Amino acid sequence: MSFNRDSLVALCLILASGGLMLASFEIREPDYGVLSPAAWPRIIIIIIGGLSVIYLIQSFSTPQKDISPVPKKTLKEFVLYWRNVIAVFSIFALYLLALPYLGMLVGNILFSFILLTVLGGWNAILTHLVIALGASGGMWILFTHVLEVFLPRGSLTGF
Amino acid sequence: MDIFLEALLNIIDPVTLTYMVIGVGAGLMAGSIPGFTIAMAIVLTLPFTFSMPPAQGLATMISVLVGGLSGGLMSGILTGIPGTPSSVATTFDGFPMARAGEPGLALGIGVWSSFCGGIISAILLVLFAPQLAMVGLEFQPWDFFMLVMFALTVTASLAGEHLVKGLIAGAAGLFIRTVGEDDAVGVGRFDFGSDYLLTGFDFIAVLIGLFAFSQLLSDLRNPVTARNALSDRKQVKVKIEHRRAIGILFRNWTVVIRSALIGMFTGILPGAGGSIANILAYDQAKKAAKDDSKFGKGDPRGIIAPEASNNAVEGGALTPLMALGIPGDITAAIMLGALLMHDIVPGPTFIKDEPALAYSIYIAFFLASFIMIGMQSGVLRVFVLVTRIKTYILATVILTFATIGVFALHNSIEDIWTLFFFGILGFIMRQFGFPLAPMILGVVLGNIAELNLARALAIDSDPMLFFLRPWSLFFAIIAIFSMVFPIYQKHRDTGSLLERFFSPLVLLSISLPLFMMGGLLRTTLAFAAIAVSSFVMWRRFGKTKKG
Secondary structure: OOOOHHHHHHHHHHHHHHHHHHHHOOOOOOOOOOOOOOHHHHHHHHHHHHHHHHHHHHHHHOOHHHOOOOOOOOHHHHHHHOHHHHHHHHHHHHHHHHHHHHHHHHHHHHHHHHHHHHHHOHHHHHHHHHHHHHHHHHHHHHHHHHOOOOOOEOOOOOO | OHHHHHHHHHHOOHHHHHHHHHHHHHHHHHHHOOOOOHHHHHHHHHHHHOOOOHHHHHHHHHHHHHHHHHHHHHHHHHHOOOOOHHHOOHHHHHHHHHHOOOHHHHHHHHHHHHHHHHHHHHHHHHHHHHHHHHHHOOOOHHHHHHHHHHHHHHHHHOOHHHHHHHHHHHHHHHHHOOOEEOOOOOOEEOOOOOHHHHOOOOHHHHHHHHHHHHHHHHHHOOHHHHOOEOOOOOOOOOOOOHHHHHHHHHHOHHHHHHHHHHHHHHHHOOOOOHHHHHHHHHHHHHHHOOOOOOOOOOOOHHHHHHHHHHHHHHHHHHHHHHHHOOOOOHHHHHHHHHHHHOOOOOOOOHHHHOHHHHHHHHHHHHHHHHHHHHHHHHHHHHHHHHOOOEHHHHHHHHHHHHHHHHHHHHOOHHHHHHHHHHHHHHHHHHHOOOOOHHHHHHHHHHHHHHHHHHHHHHHOOOOOHHHHOHHHHHHHHHHHHHHHHHHHHHOOOOOOHHHHHHHHHHHHHHHHHHHHHOOHHHHHHHHHHHHHHHHHHHHHHHHHHHO
């Protein structure tokens, strides 16, 4: 019996279930309706909590060799291992924050160009620029002119 | 007849036909790219269909689906890497046949098997969906609630040893749909004072995030493979040998029909899709063959079986969707999302209430199979070009496309945040071994479950009715057995009590609700179930005693 990655996930789920159960008591109870708005979510939370306890017990009884081990790495190795994923998350979050200011067209061109360059390297920077302009511009034309979908304009760029 | 004509005119409209051709082409491409699943292609098509009339939108999605199911064989046969999990078994004989100098024949057999599987399942869909809908008319809210629970447990049970993780994922999917205003009384839930949470998560953005975004992140994780192209082939000079392939299919018609039936049946089961059907059909084709020595070395039957079955799956998956409003697999769940997006709620009365739309689905299914045949040769050339694109370029373009698509749903930047959050959640879940299929089904079916629970309790507050009504008891029983199934599988060939008595116990248990349903057919089925169960138990118990 040992504490492993699955045990940690199970514990987090149990804690989350507890937190959500507490939050369910904040749901207003109206005087009308048969099923309380909090009833169904509570049933689900109880099920998740119960299953998480089973998951925790299972995680203790699972032999270590059956569990994909947590890579024991330094922070630098961890960042290097996950660098592409971290890059996508970070660039996407920045893109979302900048979207109201840059607008969909400029935002998408910048997002795809930066992401392509970060993932693919600086050697093919011109190719990345062409792809970013072509793909984002093409999609912008398709959505705004063919499908007639309004795409957000940026407060700084104006389009 | 008028309705049929109306549906036909809906589909053969030049704009719809154009969308269908583009859809089949996109599906063929998506299916042929390893790592780019059919579900991902369908989910990315969804935002496009928002501005289309329902029949046109569904026809486009069906075209992507049919194309995707057939596209996997190109990659599997030519490179040995299956384009989708639905065509894993195709590589067993398709790749050896191609390497032996017959790639055109292998592709021809695959294409025509896919076509036959699709057509057979389309015919069965037309025949069975209305019959199943008639059964569905007997369902009351208790039964629908239990049917959703059954769909979730059976999907979770497909996670095998990770059943608990599958069940947690399914329950989490149900929970996600509770965030925001309650549909029945309009009370905010789990909004924590945020307007964004009060409006709830748009479930299509959730689906795209969970499925597409997380998949792209997984593809990009390794910096080395992210910079590689899928294939370094410069060109493929292959001419699909249609005539020879059709001749071989005629000689092996029993394999075609058996495999299509396996695919159809697998598709009807919630959660079980082409990834299971193609292996099952291959296995059955091998077992049924008088001489199986050529299997694995380029036997045509080894291509026919998986390809006919994986295309038949969708006819099966659409049957419970159209008849009961319960999707048979993830792609059908996304189709359900498309229908809900247009304020159409499928259920037992769907075929009766929306006959033109139902017929449009049937016609689109047939037509897409023909378009697929016509487009295979052309797409083959494009496939080679696409496989030369580096993974990170493909992923970035798809991600940009997904972002605009999600925004286009409601012109809302909040939906892109939803895509982002659920992309992260989906990626983490993949890393920790949680299956995504039960969660997606939970998200899609969450509202249906809650609505039927509320309706049932409004009619009668006695919760025991969930276990006392024949159909709900039936679904409860098979839901329980579906959860035990992974344990049964683990004990197979061990001679344990569970292995010996699992099947007879299933039969014995379902005989009770069958008796409760009444009527000559169901009572006869109940007696038959008891008779078979008793016979099997007697034989196995005898063996146990002797042992």
